[in-house]
Amino acid sequence: MSVTFRAVSEDDPGPKWAALFRGYWPAYSAWWAREGVAARPTYLDCRRAIREHMPEIAGLYDDLAELAGGGDREARFLSFFCPPRYLAGCSQAIWPGDEPLMVRNYDYHPRAFDAVVLKTRWQGRGVIGTSDGLFGLVDGINDQGLALSLTFGGRREIGEGFGVPLILRYILQTCATAGEAGAVLSRIPCHMSYNVTALDAERHFLTAYLAPDRPAVLTHAAVATNHQERVEWSSHARFTATVERERYLLQRLTLHPETQERFIGAFLRPPLYSTAFSKGFGTLYTAAYRPRERALELAWPGRVWRKSFERFDEDSVSVAFPGVGSDAAP
Numbered sequence: 001m002s003v004t005f006r007a008v009s010e011d012d013p014g015p016k017w018a019a020l021f022r023g024y025w026p027a028y029s030a031w032w033a034r035e036g037v038a039a040r041p042t043y044l045d046c047r048r049a050i051r052e053h054m055p056e057i058a059g060l061y062d063d064l065a066e067l068a069g070g071g072d073r074e075a076r077f078l079s080f081f082c083p084p085r086y087l088a089g090c091s092q093a094i095w096p097g098d099e100p101l102m103v104r105n106y107d108y109h110p111r112a113f114d115a116v117v118l119k120t121r122w123q124g125r126g127v128i129g130t131s132d133g134l135f136g137l138v139d140g141i142n143d144q145g146l147a148l149s150l151t152f153g154g155r156r157e158i159g160e161g162f163g164v165p166l167i168l169r170y171i172l173q174t175c176a177t178a179g180e181a182g183a184v185l186s187r188i189p190c191h192m193s194y195n196v197t198a199l200d201a202e203r204h205f206l207t208a209y210l211a212p213d214r215p216a217v218l219t220h221a222a223v224a225t226n227h228q229e230r231v232e233w234s235s236h237a238r239f240t241a242t243v244e245r246e247r248y249l250l251q252r253l254t255l256h257p258e259t260q261e262r263f264i265g266a267f268l269r270p271p272l273y274s275t276a277f278s279k280g281f282g283t284l285y286t287a288a289y290r291p292r293e294r295a296l297e298l299a300w301p302g303r304v305w306r307k308s309f310e311r312f313d314e315d316s317v318s319v320a321f322p323g324v325g326s327d328a329a330p
Contacts, residue, residue, distance in 0.1 A: 001277075001324035003110050005285070005298065006316045007307060011121035013060070018067045020116065021134050025074070028133060031112075032077045035084060043072050046079035053162070053188050054170045060122055064135055078135050080166035082191055085158055086112075088138075089240050089281040090151035091272050092197050093249045094222040095263050100203040102289045104149040105267050106130065106138055107240075109280035110321045117298065119312045126309055127172045128296060130287065136165025137172065139287055141296055143309055144176035145201030147289035153193030154227035154236055159212025161189030164196065167210075171198070178204040186216045195224040201291040223249040240281060245271055264288050268301050277321040284321070 010016040032040065041049070051058045065075035077083075089107025094100075116131040129140020139149040148168045167188055171181045181198035185208040192212060199205040207221040209228040217229070226242035227233075237243060248271050252263065266272060267286040274283045286299045295308035298317075305317050 001110055002318050002320045003113070003115050003284070004316050004318045005115045005117065005305070007117045007119070007305075007312065007314050009119040009312050009314055013063050013067050013122065017064070017134065021068045021074075024114065024134060025068070028077060029073060031084060033073070037073065040076055041079075041082050043075050046076050046081045049081045049162070050079055054166075056174050057123070057170055060173070061135075077133070080133065080136055080163035082160055083163045085192060086163075087236075087280075088150075088152045089226060089274060089283075090149075091225050091245050091249065091267070092149045092151055092195075092223070093253065094197070094199055094205050095260055096222070096253050096257070097260065098203070099260070100145075100147075100199050100201060100205075100291045101260055101263070102147050102149060102197060102199045102205075102291075103264050103267050104139055104151075104197075104287050104289075105272055105274070105283045106285055106287065107274050107276075107281045107283050110277060110282070110284060110324055112280075113284055115284075117307060119307070119309075123173060125173050127169075128307055128309065128312065129168070129172065130285075130298075132165040133163070135169060136163060137168045138165055139289070140168060140172050141289050141291065141294065142172040142176075143294060145291035145294055146172065146176055146178065146181060147199045147291050147296075148172060148181065149197050149287070149289070151195045151224045152226050153195050153209060153211065154231065154233050154240075154242060155193035155211060156233055157211065157213045158192055159189070161191040161212050164190050164192070164194040164210065168196065176200070177202070178206050182206050182208060182218050185210060186218060190216075193228065195228065197221075197224050199289065199291055203291075222253060225249070241271060248272065260288075264297075264299065268299060273301075275322070278323045282321060282324075285319075
């Protein structure tokens, strides 16, 4: 199966974003309503939650809902409030050198992925990131040099809260430092367990363990895979090799001083790089975020795609993922 990654730039919400939403909406609508429309919060509940927890982007949410067609389902979906459950793999780590560098693998199913790197200047704040649901982000950087990335936290519990991609978007729209990001991560409810790593241009970093049934825990962990302080879902841990990946990264951080290039390259090989594409946990891309340069790279074995605030070409790159049928689009 081949997936085309697209780079899209649009300063304010407009026709490019609306066209993307129209293209993805049939698939997202089916996913969002798979448990029945009544299983999802009402529009009033969604809008009230946005205004209570993320008031700075409430107007942006309204604008995007209108661009999406102004319908009830579209607006409820875009709130990311109490969405259906979803699981991802992923590994991420902070390079131990003096230069701030965060590297991550995004492990997910290629058919359930936007494959869009979106550059925006919504509300005057520059953000570049890998889109999820066209409002949320699974990783990204803003024009202040704050970079964020997420991994699944390895727990079954589901609660009342937001899908974590919108939390990342909100932080990048409103924060400039890892400390500010940590304060947000401590207060906004997340509907499932996720690990979020934040790194800023001064090389301050943190990893937050988010959960729907207990307070967020802020740590100075430089590595995050798919569990939190301990393994709580043993079968998922075995399937994704979360402990093995964490140990491998910790060893690289402590025992093997290496260049940035070698550190990034380690994510493009096993045990970090996963080929379980047909099972929904293959590595769709490796991302390297460089806060001082306000830049990022998406990489695959033998290929690198660079983007920055200074140079952001609206181009595309096609990537083949073996072992996945081609009967459906991503």
